[in-house]
Amino acid sequence: MSDFARPSALAPFRIRNYRFQWPADLLTSWAFEMETLILGWYVLVETGSVLLLTLFAALTYVGTLIAPMFGVAGDRIGHRNLLAGMRAIYVTLSATLMLLAFTGTLSAVYVFIIAAIMGLVRPSDLGVRGALVATIMPHDQLIGAISVSRTTMDLARIAGALSGAGLFAALGMGPAYAAIVCLYLASTLLTLCVVAPSKPHPVDEAAAGALRRSPLRDLKEGVAYVWTTPRMRAAIWIAFLANLTAYPISNGLLPYIARDIYGANQTVLGYLSASFAVGSLAGSIALSVIGGVRVARLMIGATAMWYAMLLVFAHIQSVPAAMACLMAAGFLQSLAMISIAVILMRTASEHFRGRVMGVRMLAIYSLPLGLLAAGNLIGEIGFVATASLYAGTGLLLMLIIALHWRADLWHVHAPANAR
Template identity: 80%
Template sequence: MSDLARLSALAPFRTRNYRFQWPADLLTSWAFEMETLILGWYVLTETGSVLLLTLFASLSYTGTLIAPILGVVGDRIGHRDLLAMMRATYSVLAATLMTLALTGYLSPLYVLVIVAVMGLVRPSDLGVRGALVATIMPSDQLIGAISVSRTTMDTARIAGALSGAGLLAALGIGPAYMAIVSLYTLGTVLTLCVVAPAKPHPIPEGAEGAWRRSPMRDLREGVAHVWTTPTMRAAIWIAFLANLTAYPFSNGLLPYIAREVYGTGQTGLGYLSASFAVGSLVGSIALSVIGGVRVARLMIGATAIWYAMLLVFAHIRSVPAAIACLLLVGFSQSLSMISIAVILMRTASAHFRGRVMGVRMLVIYGLPLGLLAAGALIDEVGFTATATLYAAAGLALMMAVALRWRTDLWQVHAPANAR
């Protein structure tokens, strides 16, 4: 890697706040991945039901419906404070699961209940951390900062998947959860080390009494801001389609795919999950180094490749081929999701960032809907037919969005393609 590329990738760390937020996000993401893999495997092995597995995965995203409200809260009290409170909540809930596991009282029902409670808050973590990055970083470093921030999830999925599977297999769920609680707690402490801005968010001139306004009015304004801005509206639609039709096969359904399609165990599941994350990590690093890309065009091209590789994944049956395919799936989804985040943060007015990212998190609700529908379809027509249907439909609808907003997304001189 050249000195220039290295400097480009490391530039965000010159900002003191970023040096605390990045490891805080990393530890939290690591705990997320360990927890998802461990609990998903526990529910599947205890119940043997793919429908309950998809229900478990869906409950993790119940909070997407209230994500815009949390965006309003973040704009009012500050994104740092909101993020710290959310991560303290993860610590308490994980400690509860740890206690149940160590005392022998853990059951699938308790797992589903606690995951549902955590799911009220957890889906907003990505959006709030993105809004905080946009607050603490100069605008000319935003692509690099968001790309490097994305590596926290990618590296966590590699290490979290492998270490989570290893700890579960070697020590059992109770000791594995001791590590998860420690990660959440340390992530909370590091988040509190970020120095909050003097004002939680910039309030427009003449906005006297803004703090006395109804939160629902703030929410309506945020949704209207997204809906009336063509570039953001198109990006939100593509994010919704990806969550509905693409993510189910690399997220909630992966334990089922590992066991029933490829006939492998916890270690194989760890390798499959880690391969997706390795590809995603390479994509994040590549974009942080290269920079200066036409972001909207990249979003369209990367999303199309993502769906094409899912079509291939639906028809292969060997673990090595699946690992190679998931590498490419992870690479393309990383470029797609980073592009969407950059488009939203560049286009949104500064005092709307929390609400815009709240709307962005709202579309994650497509994931539990896609998971539940996929679980029912797999029982009826099988994995291959279901995955093929999802990938083909997602690709067709994404291209329809790109065609509808082609002026805002494809033209070289469109603001979304500014370098």
């Protein structure tokens, strides 16, 4: 085959392990989306408070503070083993909520408690699955594999938004949660079918002795590794900024936007969430088949346009226009986030991948901070002003980051732009 042949989006599925990991990730993300939509709507209806809605959304990300330790654990016990254990926890917690719903004892307090426990583990799932993809895939297929892997989140958000809203509206909380438990259980079993090295292969005696070192020392080395690599540090800052100022608008606040801005029900909420996911899926597929892109330049351009689209979304007053805008925002978001993942995984040493992705997940902690601040700001200045402030500030700070690290992110011959 010619070196210039167009890559196939299905090429990663030639790897046996990937054929198990991809559906496992899809089912997990599907359950995530159903839970987020169902519980977000439940909290908003039961409490009537947008501040409590943002608090609930923030609780689901509290584990980002310990995400680097999940990276350390993955480097030590194997990313497959860690991921299977995490998903077994999801089964247990979702089954608890299902039983509470069926027995009629569910309340907002229990939802907040379970969300807080789930939030300790769930934020690290994306990082661990990314490290596992990098472990099982050949280096030359990594961009395609990460892009196709990203489609699990996009497909799941479409299916989760529509099926979650439909099941919740038609059958109630209990049956909807029974479906979620089944999804988590199937994903756990599929993850266990992945046959990957239980531990990274040490390349020298120092690496072989890594398991005898303190986990805190491993964590410190991982943070230092990212901090002293300019392209990685810039990518982490952009990820931090996007979670602080972009995702709250198009993610955690959607139940409020659907009910209070558009006066709609949970079905319209599902349509809004699915619109963002359709655009994101299109972005993932496009990047998986294009190949040969300058990923750092793509990261900068897509992030800037994403913020511009959110500025437009803040002033839209009709549901169809909002759906179209969210679709475009989702497309650009996908290009930006895949580019960040590729920059981190393609340039990281094998025995640092778990820790690098752990640091990447730590950047998600800005999302609950952004959500909580938005909840307060909306009460003071309204949604339009808050969303405009977030998008405008995010765009400005992102451009400052790009200018500061322009030698590492924009120059054609920079390692981050290698094809």
